[in-house]
Amino acid sequence: MRVSVFCSSAPDIPNTSLELAFNVGKAIGEQGWDLVWGGGKASMMGEVAKGARSSGAATIGVIPEPLKKVEFEDAQASHMHVVTNMRTRKAKIEDLADAFIILPGGIGTLEEFFEIWVGRYLKFHGKPIAVCDPTGVYGPLQTALDHLASQNFMKSGQKELVAWCSDIPSAIEAVKIK
Template sequence: MRVSVFCSSAPDIPKSSLDLAFAIGEAIGEQGWDLVWGGGKASMMGAVAKGARSKGAATIGVIPQPLIKLEFEDKDATQMHVVSDMRTRKAKIEDLSDAFIALPGGIGTLEEFFEIWVGSYLKFHSKPIAVCDPVGFYDPLRTALDHLAEHNFMKTGQAELVSWCKDIPSTLDAIRIK
């Protein structure tokens, strides 16, 4: 199985977030699964790939040509797909992956997460999606989503397509293909 992880490439984030990314990468490798990710070696992106490789997982990166220097392409990747732009990157990651995990991140992480979530709702794919959030980083987002649902801006069935998890074991269980 190939698992995509969406996470931050920001440089000045807490060490605990880097540790979470490394640990989720390790957990993916321990399952005998492979990692699909944005191909960068900075921040959480680099940590998740290092964690996966430390447990024998293949790491399959997808990086747009213009971002190779900006995101510092991970030269240790098992495979690296260099694509033309972000839209192509997201499509390639979706095609290569069997499941998706979102970790704490910024607008890029949220963009990827929401696109995968909408794609699931629209039945463009039927792959499991989980958010791994042990410290409540996304609690304000969940409050906003609940607000949207209360005012009927979320459709029936949308919320159930994402598993919101507080630890790595429950995240892995949520994406495990039965």
């Protein structure tokens, strides 16, 4: 099985987030799974790949040519797909992955998360999605989503397509193909 992890590539984030990324990657490898990720070695992106490799996982990166220097392409990747743009990157990651784990991140991570969530709701794929957020970074987002649901802007069944997890074991369990 291949699990995609969406997470931050931002500098200067808390060490706890870097450790989380490493440990999620490690847990993926410990399951005997492989990692699909954005192909960068900066910040959480780099840590999740290091963690996966530390426990024997293959790391399959997908990076747009224009971002190879910005996100610092991970030369240690088992395989690197170089694509033309972000839309192609997201489509390739969706195609390669069997499940998705979302870690703390900014607008890029949120864009990937929402696109994959909408795709599942619209039945373009049936792959499991888990948000792993042990420090509550996404608490305000959950509150906003609850507000949207209370105002009937979210459709029935949408919230249930994502497992919101506060630790790594629950996120791993949530993405297991049953």
